[in-house]
Amino acid sequence: MKEKILVTGGTGYIGSHTTVELQNAGYDVVIIDNLSNSSRKVLDGIEAITGIRPEFVEGDCTDIETLRALFKAHPGIKGIINFAASKAVGESIEKPLLYYRNNLMTLINLLELMPEEGVKGIVFSSSCTVYGEPDRNPIDETAPIKPATSPYGNTKQISEEIIRDFVHSGAPVKSIILRYFNPVGAHPSAKIGELPVGVPQNLVPYLTQTAAGIRKELTVFGDDYDTPDGSCIRDYINVVDLAKAHVIAMKRMLEREDTENVEIFNLGTGRGVSVLELIESFERSTGVKVPHRIGPRREGDIEKIWAEPRHANEVLAWVARETLDDTMRSAWAWQQTLK
Numbered sequence: 426m427k428e429k430i431l432v433t434g435g436t437g438y439i440g441s442h443t444t445v446e447l448q449n450a451g452y453d454v455v456i457i458d459n460l461s462n463s464s465r466k467v468l469d470g471i472e473a474i475t476g477i478r479p480e481f482v483e484g485d486c487t488d489i490e491t492l493r494a495l496f497k498a499h500p501g502i503k504g505i506i507n508f509a510a511s512k513a514v515g516e517s518i519e520k521p522l523l524y525y526r527n528n529l530m531t532l533i534n535l536l537e538l539m540p541e542e543g544v545k546g547i548v549f550s551s552s553c554t555v556y557g558e559p560d561r562n563p564i565d566e567t568a569p570i571k572p573a574t575s576p577y578g579n580t581k582q583i584s585e586e587i588i589r590d591f592v593h594s595g596a597p598v599k600s601i602i603l604r605y606f607n608p609v610g611a612h613p614s615a616k617i618g619e620l621p622v623g624v625p626q627n628l629v630p631y632l633t634q635t636a637a638g639i640r641k642e643l644t645v646f647g648d649d650y651d652t653p654d655g656s657c658i659r660d661y662i663n664v665v666d667l668a669k670a671h672v673i674a675m676k677r678m679l680e681r682e683d684t685e686n687v688e689i690f691n692l693g694t695g696r697g698v699s700v701l702e703l704i705e706s707f708e709r710s711t712g713v714k715v716p717h718r719i720g721p722r723r724e725g726d727i728e729k730i731w732a733e734p735r736h737a738n739e740v741l742a743w744v745a746r747e748t749l750d751d752t753m754r755s756a757w758a759w760q761q762t763l764k
């Protein structure tokens with residue numbers, strides 16, 4: 426029998442790519458999404474890629490009754506992957522309560538319902554933002570958690586603690602916490618990808634919109650950092666590679682009896698790439714020039730961070746495989762479908 430997985434936020438960027446990989450791996454998927462930052466059309470893209478239309482519930486996970494009704498209508502859900510959350514750092518500083526309500530209530534509701542609904546495991550989307558500015562790179566999972574610099578970041582730290590406390594209380598659930606570095610790119614079919622609303626805040630969607638002529642130029646936020654070329658360094662991870670790690674994590678929780686009840690993994694490539702190197706990679710791999718200029722630093726930016734992914738490589742037998750050039754090509758192919 427196919428096992429059924431609930432994907433909250435499943436029409437979003439990472440949620441949609443993960444739904445594709447779950448379906449490709451033989452799982453049945455039920456998506457719940459309030460469509461606050463995504464579109465129902467994403468379901469068409471998922472169906473076009475996999476030949477299967479996932480079950481879809483339009484609803485808000487901050488409402489526990491909506492979730493209860495979902496479990497009643499879709500019995501037999503064995504695992505949850507929780508993507509439903511607000512994720513814009515700047516907006517979280519302006520609207521902190523929105524972030525605490527959305528991100529924390531959703532998680533608390535899901536955890537509360539898991540034992541009574543017989544759901545065994547939850548994969549939680551966390552972030553490298555919990556490390557703040559690292560003392561050294563690459564950074565592994567044992568590194569200290571630094572004070573959060575935004576309500577968004579704080580919701581990730583608090584969520585990790587909520588999960589740990591709940592599992593340690595003896596609740597019959599397991600969790601795998603995945604700390605993402607910088608997810609970029611799109612599905613190679615160009616049928617799903619990132620759909621930023623308004624002016625993109627993140628580098629790659631801003632870059633592809635600039636290459637497409639939607640934005641005049643890309644501003645590189647600072648070239649006077651203590652890095653080889655002066656621009657900030659991140660670990661850019663292909664979104665399909667990232668999605669595949671969720672399938673492995675889910676399988677591990679559902680099938681293995683001998684694992685810790687809470688496990689944490691960094692998901693990154695282990696390779697630090699500067700903003701200027703990323704622009705070069707895009708131009709080289711697509712042949713399209715990106716008008717850009719150096720601007721001032723962006724407040725709150727981390728200077729450099731990249732992952733030590735060895736724990737995930739060894740324990741999950743998962744490795745980020747896609748090259749940055751291929752990932753940039755996929756981001757560009759997706760951007761061109763949006764015209």
Ligand code: WQD
Nearest residue numbers: 512514552554626627628629631644645646657700723726
């Ligand atoms: C990447 C680099 C910018 C835009 C992300 C998520 C955040 C959180 C942490 C999610 C930086 C530079 C950007 C531009 C630029 N993660 N940049 N010009 O800051 O690493 O944050 O990870 O859980 O939600 O956003 O990602 O894409 O914003 O920036 O020069 O127009 O690109 O300074 O060095 P960041 P980003």
